[in-house]
Every structure is written in structure tokens, then in C-alpha cells.
Amino acid sequence: MSTPSLKKGAPLAEGKRETFSSRKLFILSAIGSAVGLGNIWRFPYVAYENGGGAFLIPYLVAILCAGIPLLFLDYAIGHRYRGSAPLAYRRASRKAEVLGWWQVLICFVIAIYYAAIIAWAAMYCWFSITKAWGDDAATFFMEDFLQVAPEAGVSLDIVGGVFGPMLGVWLVAIIIMVAGVNKGISRANGIFMPLLIVMFVILVVQSVFLPGAIDGLNAFFTPNFEALQNPGVWAAAFGHIFFSLSVAFGIMVTYSSYMKRKSDLTGSGYVVAFANSSFELLAGIGVFAALGFMAYNANSAVGDVATSGIGLAFIAFPTIVSAAPFGSVIGVLFFGSLVFAGLTSLISILEVIVAAFQDKLGWNRKSATLVVTVPVAFISMVLFPTTTGLYLLDTMDAFVNQFGILACALVIVIVFGAGLGMLPRLAKHLNRHSSIKLGTGWMVLVGGVGPAALGYMLINEVQTKISESYSGYPVWFNGVFGWGMAGALIVGAVLMSLVPWSKKSKLNDPEFEEHQQKVEAEELPDPVGKEY
Amino acid sequence: MSGIAITFMIISMLTIWGGLALSLWNLSRHPEKQDDDIELAPTGNE
Numbered sequence: 001m002s003t004p005s006l007k008k009g010a011p012l013a014e015g016k017r018e019t020f021s022s023r024k025l026f027i028l029s030a031i032g033s034a035v036g037l038g039n040i041w042r043f044p045y046v047a048y049e050n051g052g053g054a055f056l057i058p059y060l061v062a063i064l065c066a067g068i069p070l071l072f073l074d075y076a077i078g079h080r081y082r083g084s085a086p087l088a089y090r091r092a093s094r095k096a097e098v099l100g101w102w103q104v105l106i107c108f109v110i111a112i113y114y115a116a117i118i119a120w121a122a123m124y125c126w127f128s129i130t131k132a133w134g135d136d137a138a139t140f141f142m143e144d145f146l147q148v149a150p151e152a153g154v155s156l157d158i159v160g161g162v163f164g165p166m167l168g169v170w171l172v173a174i175i176i177m178v179a180g181v182n183k184g185i186s187r188a189n190g191i192f193m194p195l196l197i198v199m200f201v202i203l204v205v206q207s208v209f210l211p212g213a214i215d216g217l218n219a220f221f222t223p224n225f226e227a228l229q230n231p232g233v234w235a236a237a238f239g240h241i242f243f244s245l246s247v248a249f250g251i252m253v254t255y256s257s258y259m260k261r262k263s264d265l266t267g268s269g270y271v272v273a274f275a276n277s278s279f280e281l282l283a284g285i286g287v288f289a290a291l292g293f294m295a296y297n298a299n300s301a302v303g304d305v306a307t308s309g310i311g312l313a314f315i316a317f318p319t320i321v322s323a324a325p326f327g328s329v330i331g332v333l334f335f336g337s338l339v340f341a342g343l344t345s346l347i348s349i350l351e352v353i354v355a356a357f358q359d360k361l362g363w364n365r366k367s368a369t370l371v372v373t374v375p376v377a378f379i380s381m382v383l384f385p386t387t388t389g390l391y392l393l394d395t396m397d398a399f400v401n402q403f404g405i406l407a408c409a410l411v412i413v414i415v416f417g418a419g420l421g422m423l424p425r426l427a428k429h430l431n432r433h434s435s436i437k438l439g440t441g442w443m444v445l446v447g448g449v450g451p452a453a454l455g456y457m458l459i460n461e462v463q464t465k466i467s468e469s470y471s472g473y474p475v476w477f478n479g480v481f482g483w484g485m486a487g488a489l490i491v492g493a494v495l496m497s498l499v500p501w502s503k504k505s506k507l508n509d510p511e512f513e514e515h516q517q518k519v520e521a522e523e524l525p526d527p528v529g530k531e532y
Numbered sequence: 533m534s535g536i537a538i539t540f541m542i543i544s545m546l547t548i549w550g551g552l553a554l555s556l557w558n559l560s561r562h563p564e565k566q567d568d569d570i571e572l573a574p575t576g577n578e
Contacts, residue, residue: 023564053540060547214533221537221544262565270555278552281544435562 016511017082018181018365019258025186026259027268027275032189032344033255034246034276035196037117037313040341043240043280044287045308048220050236051227058228058237059277066453067241068273069445070409072438073416074247075265076426078256082515084355085250086497087506088257093420099412100356101493103250106404107352109485110249112380113393114346115173117310119165119385120145121338124314128321128331137318142390152391152473154383162385170377172343177350178369181258185351189344196340200279203333204286207293210324216292219302220284235460238453243401245276246345248409250352257355261518267435287312290320290330297323310390313338350376362504391473395481398470402461403486410454417447432522 020026047055081088086100123145127133133140142148147159176184207213227233246252256265288302294316295302307316313335321331350373358368383392416422423443431437470478501507533541 023559053537053544056540056544056547217541218533218537221541222534223536223540260565261567264559264562264564267555267559267562271552271559274548274552274555277548281548433565435558 017258017506017509019260020186021182023259023263023268025182025190026255026263027271028193029185029189029344029348030252030255030268030272031275031279032193033251033348034244034272034345035193035279035341036244036246036345037114037338037342038240038244039276039280040283040287040338041309041312043244044220044284045306045312046236046240047284048288048306050233051224052219053221054223054225054228055233055237058234059241062234062237062241062453063273063277065445065449066238067245067247068269069442070242070247070413070450071245071252071269071273072266072430072442073413073423073426073446073450074252075256075269076430077416078253079259079263079265080426080429080519082257082512083506084257084359085253085352086356087359088253090507091512092416092422096415096420098493098497099408099415100250100253101496102404102408102489103248103253104353104356104496105489105492106400106408107250107349108376109396109400109404109489111346111349111353111376113384113396114342114349115166115169115377115380116162116384116389116393118339118342118346119162119169120314121335121342122165122169123161124318125332125335125339127318128328128335131318131322131327131331133318133322135322137322138315140318141314146390147387148390149387152395152471152477153388154392155386155388156382157387159385159387159389162389163381166381166385169343169346170373170380173346173350174369174373174377176347177354177373178366180365185347188347192340192344196337196344197279199333199340200282200286200337203330203337204282204289206326206330206333207286207289210289210293210296212292212294212296213289214292215295216288216290216302217285219292219306220288235453235457239406239457242409242454242457243405244280245273246348248405248412249349250356251348254352254355255348261515261522262433264433264435265430266438270436290324291316293324294320359506360499360501362502362506391471391477392481394471395473395478396485399465399478399482399486400489402458402465403483404489406454406458406461407486410451410458413446413450413454417443417451423447428523429519432519 020029047059050058077088077092078085081091083091084100085103086097089100090097133144145161147157149155149157176188178184179187208217242248259265259268288306291305292302294305298305305316317331317334321327321334324330353376354369354372357363357372358365361368361371363371383389416426423446427438427442465482469475470482506512
């Protein structure tokens with residue numbers, strides 16, 4: 001059968017939709033997306049705070065009952081309907097397009113602040129060599145490096161030391177995105193991921209030999225079984241897995257749309273999920289070994305120095321780098337790992353936006369990428385390398401996670417499960433060529449356990465955020481950049497879904513019609529009495 | 533490290549890293565299929 005030619009004029013997409021050239025490259029790219037800053041700076045503390053070694057139990061339950069089933073939902077939608085999030089959802093149901101644009105806008109918000117953190121990490125890689133923070137890493141970070149304004153607000157006072165590296169991060173990201181799925185995304189992950197793993201393993205090995213490391217590991221792995229009776233601990237496990245696996249961001253929908261038709265979707269998904277967790281466990285060991293050394297050095301308990309997020313990376317770790325033997329090596333490896341883990345995730349976040357516009361406009365890769373990434377980079381460069389960038393980042397991150405991703409995920413599982421009743425069809429699609437077959441169990445997990453877990457987390461978050469002003473910032477600040485931003489994403493998504501698809505767009509793609517026929521021809525008949 | 537911490541460290545490594553090894557083994561048993569875009573009809577043996 002001949003390939004439909006779409007070569008009509010310069011900006012139009014040429015030829016076929018790109019696919020990952022091999023399964024290995026898809027898996028590597030999906031792991032690159034899933035393994036991000038959260039694996040390194042969030043998981044160790046979440047596990048420590050929620051039962052230590054005993055956290056393994058809710059963690060594994062969350063992976064198997066929610067993380068992997070939701071990952072498969074993303075894979076099924078993206079691969080079956082072969083499009084970016086808005087296009088794939090629209091092909092599934094005309095009314096569902098709005099959910100795709102919601103995810104695109106969520107990814108836009110994440111991308112603009114994520115680039116800032118990568119830039120900080122890149123600078124700290126350099127600072128590690130000279131230990132530029134001196135004796136007081138906290139003062140250096142807040143006052144010398146970020147020059148944080150005394151009060152939360154919006155300032156356009158640019159901080160040169162952050163602006164330069166952010167520009168660098170955006171240039172690298174744009175070059176990768178322009179190059180496309182195979183020459184850009186695959187190649188970048190093919191280089192950065194092995195490098196990240198090697199660097200991180202060396203870091204962990206070095207950390208466990210530091211004095212006091214054993215005490216850190218003892219604190220990390222000692223189980224507190226009473227914690228398992230606390231529903232908050234189970235919610236923390238489900239919440240962490242959900243964010244860590246990058247489900248419901250639109251990323252996995254987009255990436256799976258680039259997989260070949262006969263791909264083993266479930267087999268690949270298990271590898272991605274367990275690789276993500278494997279990296280987290282390694283990070284837990286490395287981080288707590290280093291924190292054990294920090295406590296040993298300060299003559300305090302591990303619990304007193306344990307922390308997560310920005311505080312762990314940019315205050316605790318520099319303190320460790322200053323005191324440890326071969327500290328500069330630890331610093332370069334740690335911050336280098338943050339850069340690579342962050343960059344591979346940023347690429348996947350940007351791909352959600354680029355692919356959506358590429359499909360809607362029907363433009364070629366280069367034009368669509370530039371029309372999307374340059375304005376995104378510009379907004380990012382105006383808001384974040386400023387004296388108020390840290391406040392904005394903090395509020396936007398907290399609200400987009402909870403009232404963007406979490407809320408959107410809840411709506412998606414309800415819409416695709418109960419609303420459209422599509423789970424049997426999607427299971428059938430996944431089972432065509434997959435090594436691990438899905439049946440009623442998967443549908444119960446996605447349609448029942450998924451909404452219950454996500455709903456519980458969302459209600460908890462709404463109660464917390466309503467009852468107190470986030471981080472103690474002024475009400476107007478959280479109102480505009482927290483609640484307002486989260487609401488604007490929904491309004492924006494509705495507006496975007498009202499913009500009609502032109503004739504040039506990928507909605508009318510003969511290649512998809514052909515794909516659809518082949519996929520339906522490959523579907524297995526309904527199972528008779530045998531399900532997994 | 534206490535005995536129970538060591539035990540939980542080993543269980544964590546076995547389940548998570550073991551899970552990765554198992555899923556890689558499963559994938560290696562199912563080699564990648566190529567999209568043969570020549571015929572539309574199902575072959576019936578896939």
C-alpha cells in the first residue's frame with residue numbers, strides 16, 4: 001500500500017509520523033522522562049518520613065495497583081489514537097479534546113520553572129569545584145546566588161548569574177526539540193541516560209564509604225510499622241508514585257504515539273516503571289548515606305539534617321561537599337545528575353506542547369517547535385531568573401501539581417473509565433502484541449482504585465490549601481499564581497479546544513486511517529473465560 | 533546498621549531491582565516485532 005504523500009507547501013508536515021526507531025530507544029526515553037528531580041530529591045525523604053523500610057509495602061502496592069495501570073492507560077490512548085494529547089483524546093471522543101489541552105497547559109507551566117532548577121544545578125556543578133558557598137550554603141543560595149527579594153511578589157529585576165545558565169538550558173532544549181523524535185529526543189536520551197546512571201552509581205558508591213553513612217542508611221531502612229496504620233502514609237505512597245512515573249501529564253500519551261504499531265506496550269511499561277523505582281532506591285541509598293555523613297560531621301542525629309527538595313539539593317548537599325573527602329567530585333556528580341535527570345524530563349514535558357501544536361497546525365517539525373518553544377523560553381526567562389523567581393516557582397509548582405496534574409488525572413480516569421466506557425476497548429488494544437495481557441483486573445484498578453486514590457488525595461490537598469496560606473505567602477500572591485493560575489489552565493484549555501482544526505491539521509490524516517484499519521484487524525477476539 | 537534495617541534494605545533491593553531484572557527478562561523473551569506494512573489482513577498467528 002502506498003504511503004500518502006503530504007508534501008504540499010513548505011510548512012506542512014512531510015511524510016509519515018515519526019516513530020522511535022527501536023523499542024530500546026522508546027524505553028530509554030520513557031525512563032528519561034520518569035526519572036527526574038523528584039527521584040533524587042523527593043523520594044528519599046518521602047520514604048524516610050513515611051515509615052522508612054516499612055514504606056516499601058505501600059510503595060509497592062501503589063506501583064502495582066495505581067502507577068503501572070495508569071501508565072498503561074496513557075500508553076493505550078496514545079498508541080491507539082496515535083496523536084499528541086489533544087488529538088488522541090479527540091479521536092477517542094470529540095468532547096475529550098479539552099483534557100489534552102489542559103495537559104498541554106500544565107506542561108507549559110512546569111516547563112517554564114523546571115528550566116530554572118536545571119540552570120541552578122548546572123551552576124552548582126561549577127560552584128562545587130571551588131566550593132563557592134564557603135561556610136554558609138543557605139546564605140549563599142538565597143542571598144548571593146538567587147538574590148531573593150525579602151517578600152513574595154513579582155519583580156523584573158534580573159539576576160545575571162541565573163539568567164545566563166537558563167539561556168543555555170533553553171538553547172540546548174530547543175536544539176534537541178527541533179531535531180525531532182529520532183535525531184533529537186532519542187539521541188539525547190541515548191547519551192544522557194547512560195551518563196546519568198554511571199555518574200549516579202559512582203556518587204552512591206562514594207557516599208556509602210563516607211564516615212557516618214551507615215547511620216544514614218540505618219535511619220532510611222529501619223521500618224516503622226505503626227506508620228502503616230496511618231492513611232496519610234498510604235496517600236503519600238500513591239501520590240509519590242503518581243508524580244514519579246509521569247502519568248497523566250500527557251507525556252506518555254505523546255511518547256507512546258511514536259511507538260511502532262506492533263510494540264509490546266505492557267512489557268515495555270513494566271521495565272519503565274521498575275527502572276524508575278530502581279533509580280529511586282539508589283537515590284535513597286546515596287542521599288541518606290550522604291546525610292548520615294552530614295549528621296556525623298555536625299554531631300547531630302540523621303533526623304535533624306534530613307530534608308528534601310531545594311533545601312536538600314542546594315543547602316544540605318553543598319554543606320556535605322564542603323566537608324567530605326573528594327567533596328568536589330561528589331558535588332559535580334550530584335549536580336551533574338540533577339542536570340541530566342532534569343533535562344531528559346524537560347524534553348518530554350516540552351514534547352507534549354510541541355506535538356500538540358504540530359498536530360493542530362499541521363506544520364513540519366522545525367516550524368512547529370520554534371513557534372512553541374521560543375515563546376515558552378521567553379516567558380520562562382522573564383519570570384524566573386529574577387529576585388522573586390523562587391517564590392513564583394514554589395507556588396506554581398505546588399498548585400500545578402495538585403490542581404493541575406492531580407485534578408486532570410482524576411477527570412481522565414473518570415471520563416475514560418465510567419464516562420466513555422473505553423477501558424475494554426483499550427485493554428483489547430494493549431493485548432494485541434503485548435507480552436503481559438490485561439483483563440478485568442486492570443479495568444477495576446483504572447476505573448475503581450484510580451479514581452478513589454486520586455479523589456482522596458485531591459480532597460486532602462484542597463482542604464490543606466484552603467485552610468492555610470501556602471508557604472505563608474500573601475493571599476493575593478497565592479491567589480494569582482496558585483489558584484488563579486490553576487483556574488486559568490482550565491479556561492485556556494476550553495478556549496484551545498474551541499479553535500477549529502484546519503484542513504492542514506493532523507486530524508484529517510490519511511496515515512491515521514490506515515493505521516486504524518490495521519490496528520482493528522490485529523485486535524484479538526474477546527477472551528472466552530480466560531482473563532488475567 | 534541494625535538487623536531489621538539490613539533485612540529491609542535487602543528486601544527492598546530484591547523486590548525493586550529484582551522487579552527490574554524480571555521485567556527485562558520478560559521483554560528479552562519477546563523480541564521486538566517489525567511493522568510489516570504490506571498487508572492489511574491479520575495473519576492470525578500473532
